[in-house]
């Protein structure tokens with residue numbers, strides 16, 4: 001008889017920090033201790049605290065162990081599982097305002113407390129490779145309900161009333177999208193799940209696929225019923241091997257149970273799903289490019305209209321929804337549109353998952369009600385900025401988005417507020433920056449990404465983004481002129497208004513928004529030839545403070561280019577013409593006499 | 598899957614199992630399982646509780662856990678029952694048979710089995 005469940009994270013983060021070996025060791029130790037019949041090991045999806053992996057949670061106590069290594073397993077079995085004593089040293093530690101506290105259970109962490117898990121409700125709770133566990137948490141109830149109790153139009157009306165908007169970036173109302181496709185004449189139609197997730201730093205969709213794949217399958221079948229489609233495709237990036245494997249298992253299990261296939265629940269409704277692996281080009285996440293890619297053509301965007309809802313996959317009416325969008329569907333059906341609409345702001349309902357990264361104490365996945373302020377995300381959930389540094393800005397929307405400066409930290413996060421301040425929701429990357437980040441450099445980083453990822457089909461995007469990047473490079477290497485700022489703005493407007501697809505249309509956003517909020521930093525680079533954050537290497541110079549220098553000669557001996565000169569026991573100096581800015585001298589000086597500026 | 602009834606059957610079977618992972622257990626049965634507790638026979642007591650809770654389909658509301666040394670070795674096996682809004686009840690010198698009785702009268706019936714509690718024996 002099972003009395004305890006040991007949940008071990010099998011998400012990508014924890015798998016790479018060694019959770020598979022921990023799981024195997026646990027199975028072995030349980031066997032040795034004779035506990036195999038009492039304690040069950042459950043492999044789960046991501047808990048959202050990947051930086052602390054491998055993560056292990058032991059129920060019924062809910063004890064939360066982090067950074068669990070193979071060598072720790074024996075102790076956990078002997079102490080916790082056999083004798084019921086917590087292994088204190090492995091309990092998760094949480095740092096808050098410099099005070100480190102030991103946390104006993106996951107739900108006690110500040111990281112979890114303000115979160116509201118809807119799309120991620122099963123991630124880290126059920127075994128994603130077990131359809132029974134999904135059913136045990138009310139899985140496939142919603143599909144049963146729509147097939148037996150609701151007309152397709154009622155399904156669409158429910159989704160409309162819930163206020164759900166697409167989580168893939170643009171925030172288009174999901175119910176409206178379904179309505180368009182449903183209104184097309186009956187015949188072949190398709191449901192496509194966009195699981196291409198190409199934003200650098202984003203992994204919310206991956207976590208849903210890995211942690212709760214059946215939620216996506218169930219939602220696709222519901223969508224199929226609503227619009228009159230009997231076939232679905234999931235377009236998932238090949239770089240997500242664990243997600244691909246779990247989806248494959250899930251599809252097979254659903255077919256075995258007759259939850260996909262013909263005559264589902266004996267209602268005569270047919271629906272099946274095929275997986276398509278994407279090669280990972282960012283532009284393939286754009287819906288028209290994605291459809292072309294499924295059709296086996298080059299993944300290039302096409303002009304809209306016609307919209308996919310009218311003429312999509314293989315020329316047939318098609319709806320395309322993002323993974324996280326779909327992860328909300330079954331719960332809206334089960335709990336009602338009102339329940340969903342009760343969360344969030346007036347025009348943005350429900351929750352949003354963010355991948356929190358950058359200069360923040362708790363990196364990881366967080367799901368919050370729409371309307372939560374950036375301050376709550378950063379200070380409460382994220383645990384603040386490490387090393388006592390100051391918050392400078394947050395970047396949302398990845399290469400299509402923009403920065404939110406510290407002065408706007410109390411902005412409630414929703415689609416419309418983000419647009420109004422020049423950023424966007426995007427798919428949910430949230431990168432936190434502190435005073436050590438140079439905003440011009442950040443703009444350059446995203447531009448480098450878009451230049452690489454532009455498919456080259458249209459000129460403004462292909463050539464325009466390259467020109468933007470050149471100007472940014474000129475500025476960060478100290479050769480910028482004030483006219484460059486006007487040129488940047490002009491070029492941004494031109495690219496925005498003339499590019500064919502969303503990639504080009506949004507590519508200038510990182511430049512526009514940093515120019516808007518951090519113009520003084522651009523000016524410092526151009527006029528003073530200085531990088532205030534000390535990032536842009538070409539604008540940095542190493543100096544020796546004559547007051548502090550003891551003339552020990554240590555630095556001069558380290559310098560690879562003999563740029564440092566000076567007699568013993570007299571202050572040394574650096575020749576900027578010879579210095580290659582390797583930093584070796586600064587690391588060597590025991591007296592802190594060398595600084596860069 | 599040809600009917601909703603089939604789905605409901607799987608759900609009911611699994612719900613209980615997954616419910617073990619919820620922390621909301623309104624009732625907690627804590628069994629002392631340090632060295633002396635195990636020596637004194639705490640293990641069969643623990644198993645009895647786990648089995649009975651499962652049999653009664655109470656996994657969602659009753660959590661059976663162990664704890665280390667309670668500090669009362671001579672009274673082992675010790676079982677504490679904590680129910681939301683009620684005072685903690687400590688049972689001592691437990692056996693599987695007594696566990697069955699506690700299960701019926703206290704966990705299901707809501708009335709502590711006073712004769713096995715520590716207060717009663719210390720008197």
Ligand SMILES: Cc1cc2nc3c(=O)[nH]c(=O)nc-3n(C[C@H](O)[C@H](O)[C@H](O)COP(=O)(O)O)c2cc1C
Pocket residue numbers: 165166167168169170171172174194195196197198199282283284285286287288320321322323325326427501502503
């Ligand atoms: C360059 C580019 C990349 C995109 N990448 C993704 C992506 O990775 N995942 C995604 O769901 N949507 C992506 N989109 C948005 C899709 O085109 C589409 O709007 C979305 O999948 C619709 O689903 P939703 O309404 O559920 O959000 C991208 C758009 C552009 C322009």
Ligand code: SF4
Pocket residue numbers: 283301453454455456457458459461462499500501502503504505
């Ligand atoms: S805007 Fe860029 S990515 Fe989009 S079609 Fe044009 S060149 Fe390709």
Ligand code: SF4
Pocket residue numbers: 544548549550551552553554555556571572588589590591592593594
């Ligand atoms: S290592 Fe520091 S103290 Fe020594 S010579 Fe160099 S700068 Fe001066």
Ligand code: SF4
Pocket residue numbers: 542558559560561562563564574578579580581582583584585586
């Ligand atoms: S930064 Fe490197 S090259 Fe420049 S002075 Fe120091 S050691 Fe020499």
Ligand code: FES
Pocket residue numbers: 009010011012013014015045046047048049050051053055
């Ligand atoms: S992968 Fe384990 S917590 Fe994210």
Ligand code: FES
Pocket residue numbers: 629631632633634665666667668669670671673
């Ligand atoms: S070891 Fe059992 S009460 Fe102390």
